[in-house]
Amino acid sequence: MASKPSIPKGTRDFSPAEVAKRQYIIQTIKNNFEKFGFQPIETPSFENSETLMGKYGEEGDRLIFKILNSGDYLAKANGTHLEAKDSTKLTSSISEKALRYDLTVPFARYVVQHQNEIEFPFKRYQIQPVWRADRPQKGRFREFFQCDADVVGSKSLWQEVELVQLYDTVFTSLGLNGVTVKINNRKILSGIAEVIGASDKLIDFTVALDKLDKIGEDGVKKEMIEKGISEEAIVKVQPLFNFTGSISEKIQKLAQLLTTSEEGLKGVEELRFICDNVTNLGLTTAILDLDVTLARGLNYYTGAIFEVAAPKGVAMGSIGGGGRYDDLTGIFGLKNMSGVGISFGLDRIYLVIEELGLFPETVTASSKALFINYGDQEAFYALQAIKKLRSEGIKVELYPDNAKVGKQFQHADKRNIPFAVIVGGEEMSSNSYSLKNLISGEQIILDFEGLKNALI
Template sequence: MASKPSIPKGTRDFSPSEVAKRQYIIQIIKSNFEKFGFQPIETPSFENSETLMGKYGEEGDRLIFKILNSGDYLAKANETHLENKDSTKLTSSISEKALRYDLTVPFARYVVQHQNEIEFPFKRYQIQPVWRADRPQKGRFREFFQCDADVVGSKSLWQEVELVQLYDTVFTALGLNGVTIKINNRKILSGIAEVIGASEKLIDFTVALDKLDKIGEDGVKKEMIEKGISEEAIVKVQPLFNFTGTISEKIEKLSDLLSTSEEGMKGVEELRFICENVMKLGLNNSMLDLDVTLARGLNYYTGAIFEVAPPKSVAMGSIGGGGRYDDLTGIFGLKNMSGVGISFGLDRIYLVIEELNLFPETVTETSRALFINYGDAEAFYALQAIQKLRSSGIKVELYPDNTKVAKQFQHADKRGIPFAVIIGEQEMASNSYSLKNLVSGEQVLLDFESLKAALL
């Protein structure tokens, strides 16, 4: 007996209604990307391994899906590494390609490769799937969509201001009120590491600090100690675990804390500019919060960093994030190309909207009417009307088989189709249509124009 088919953990099939809801979210994000001046591009689902590896930090590299070389993938394998079962060193000789981990690094590659064709500053958006070899859990998948908007070729902090507005505009359009847009700056984190004497441990410091909301204060301290950060340094960083007040008050506290760090003070001034202008311009339904523990554990961020938390009534991780990266394209040979971007987590946004019951009923609307099939002559008559109704933008369909009428009505009911159109000899003779409301049971005889008006 054949085994029941299945799909890999962390991946999903989507039903028609789920796809409709996802497309609803994508369309709102896409329309606002374009409203803010972003242009679409697409990149391959897999890249050369060297493009991706080393760009996300040690933890990120472990989550990249590697693709085995075509054919005999062991043909080029290093025999010593193979014999020693050294998987880390063996990988490069048996896998030259990998599934993309995010859209930002492939975008940086795209910019470098097409730099002579691009008009800078270049504002691009990209809505495509990415893959991560992560442990599946609620809101965390191995295959998921990202919806990114980035600007490269400008160091202006007005871009950050606009990206905060973009977040607010999209979530307002989706009906998600009470979203919190968290902001911090990597220069501030560098400054803090410098002030506490842990500059050489900056990556370990930021990666641990970024987990505060997941593993708590004790967990962060334990990880920092394990990474070699001294207890004396951790004592100095203690104020960060209870950093309260308004944004303006937090900025002043940071200014005092980082007064001896030139790098840290640059971050403070950048934050001050962004936050003050966002607050002056105002937001619709989102809240801006300065979160000094926010680190965004990706190595390529150099300035402002963002993370979006859903409404507090929903237990879910971040639904968006991003930041400023001043030297990402430099990795591929193009220097002095600053960029900043944000991403929307489609899958988590879907789960949040579903939990809050915010999808409009119209999103999953199916056909307005099912034309009942009584035979070839009636089907041809029906398709003539169907053709004209569809050209007017009305969703209608013909049941394909001349089968029991009860079965056809049952099909309409299961599909949630509200009307049935009945065509027999009488209707064909009088050039008319019987329209039956499948909810109320009411049935009326109509000419084509009246049928069209009833189905609009």
């Protein structure tokens, strides 16, 4: 007996209703991207390994799906590494390609490769799947879509201001009111590390700090000590674990904490500019918050860092994030190309909207009417009307088989199709249509114009 087929953990099949809801989110995001002047691009689902490896830190590199070389991949494997069973060193000789981990690094590669064709500043958006060899859990998948918007070729902080507005506009359009757009600055984190004498441990410091909401204050301190950060340094950052007040008050506290760090103070001024202008311009439903523990664990952010939290009361990880990367394209040989971008987590946004019951009923609406099939002549008559109705933008369909009428009505009911159109010999001879409301049971005879108006 054949075993029951299944799919890999961390992946999903999507039903027609689920796809309709996902497309509603994607279309809403896409429409707003284009309102803000972003243009679409697409890149391959897999890249050369050297393009991706080393760009996300040690934790990120471990989560990259590697693709085995075609053919007898072991024939070209390094014998020493194979004998020693050293998988880390062996990988490079048996795998030259990898599935993309995000859309940002492939975008940087795209910019460098096509720099002579691009008009800068270049505002691009990209909506494609990415893959991560992560442990699956609620809201975390191994295959998921990212929806990114980036601007490269400009150092202007007005871009950050606009990206906060873009978050606000998209989530307001989706009915997700009350999301929190958290902001921090990598220069501030570097300044703090400098002030406490742990500049050489910046990445370890920021990776640990970024986990505050997941493992708590004690967990963060424990990880910092394990990474070699002194207890004296940890005492100096104690104020960060309970950093409260308005945005302006927090900025003032940071300015006092970082008086001896030039880079830290530069980060404070950048934050002040962004937050002041966002506040003065106003947000529709989103809330802006300065979160000094926000330290997204990626190596390439150099300025502002963003993360979006779902409305209060919804237990979900971040539903968006991004930041400024002044030297991302430098890793591919193109210097002085500053960029800033944000990402929307489609799958988590879907779960939040579903949990809050915010999907409009029209999103999953099926065909408006099913034409009952009484035979070939009747089917042809029906299809003539169907063709004209579809040209008017009305969703209608013909049951394909001349099956029992009861079965056809049952099919319409299971598909949540609200109307059935009956076209038998009598209707054909009078050039009319019988329209039956499958909810109320009411049935009326109409000419084509009447049918069209009833189904609009």
